[in-house]
Amino acid sequence: MTLLSLEGVTRHVALPDRPPLEILRGIDLVVEAGDRVSIVGRSGSGKSTLLNILGLLDQPTTGRMRFDDEPVLLLSARRRDRLRALAVGFVFQQFHLIEGLTALENVQMPLLYGSGAHFWRRDRLARDMLDRVALGHRADAPVTTLSGGEQQRVAIARALVRAPRLILADEPTGALDLETGATIMDLLESVARDSHAALVTITHDVAVAARAERMHRLEAGVLSPAQQVAEVAA
Numbered sequence: 753m754t755l756l757s758l759e760g761v762t763r764h765v766a767l768p769d770r771p772p773l774e775i776l777r778g779i780d781l782v783v784e785a786g787d788r789v790s791i792v793g794r795s796g797s798g799k800s801t802l803l804n805i806l807g808l809l810d811q812p813t814t815g816r817m818r819f820d821d822e823p824v825l826l827l828s829a830r831r832r833d834r835l836r837a838l839a840v841g842f843v844f845q846q847f848h849l850i851e852g853l854t855a856l857e858n859v860q861m862p863l864l865y866g867s868g869a870h871f872w873r874r875d876r877l878a879r880d881m882l883d884r885v886a887l888g889h890r891a892d893a894p895v896t897t898l899s900g901g902e903q904q905r906v907a908i909a910r911a912l913v914r915a916p917r918l919i920l921a922d923e924p925t926g927a928l929d930l931e932t933g934a935t936i937m938d939l940l941e942s943v944a945r946d947s948h949a950a951l952v953t954i955t956h957d958v959a960v961a962a963r964a965e966r967m968h969r970l971e972a973g974v975l976s977p978a979q980q981v982a983e984v985a986a
């Protein structure tokens with residue numbers, strides 16, 4: 753079942769006294785439910801711009817995009833925000849945890865704005881998620897006392913606590929050493945698989961990209977499928 757599809761998607765930015773900047777050009781991409789996809793690109797290739805579109809944070813300038821069979825460009829901003837909150841979990845390079853809060857409170861954050869059932873069960877749901885990332889014993893620790901790898905595990909628990917159908921991971925291992933990064937990818941893939949969520953990883957790290965079932969290369973705003981690691985590394 754197709755979760756997300758983009759057809760001929762572009763993103764232009766208006767610049768004063770100059771023609772618009774074409775950041776993304778003719779992007780075609782299909783993400784199936786439970787898929788594992790990676791997108792590799794150098795700095796400035798348009799990765800963040802594409803991630804914002806995939807995560808319903810920004811709109812394409814032109815083209816077609818469907819999320820869960822809904823035409824994204826025709827949705828109201830309110831409906832799009834709701835769809836994002838329900839269906840998308842984000843994992844970032846710099847974790848983006850709230851420093852004054854504990855691990856448990858961070859994981860509960862997305863549940864504060866969810867349905868009543870989520871809200872009232874937030875303690876149990878967040879503790880279960882922390883158990884799944886093997887951090888149940890640190891639930892009450894302030895996140896600032898955790899290591900980088902542990903903080904990323906909290907961020908993964910937070911991204912998954914509302915059981916999103918799409919997880920967007922933006923350089924998820926970028927702030928971690930090699931070994932911790934590999935452990936984090938193992939964990940991210942396994943919790944995504946258990947939750948039947950599709951995982952789209954955006955990275956410049958070819959080893960991380962090669963873990964996906966399907967690789968793509970983004971170059972100067974053009975996305976192309978890559979069969980082999982050598983194609984994304986080139």
Ligand SMILES: Nc1ncnc2c1ncn2[C@@H]1O[C@H](COP(=O)(O)OP(=O)(O)OP(=O)(O)O)[C@@H](O)[C@H]1O
Pocket residue numbers: 765773775793794795796797798799800801802
């Ligand atoms: N609002 C904007 N106004 C002008 N230029 C922009 C704007 N947004 C993005 N760009 C330019 O578009 C290009 C792609 O930006 P984007 O942030 O998507 O790249 P990226 O691949 O994520 O880069 P990095 O890996 O360095 O974060 C860059 O050259 C950037 O400077």
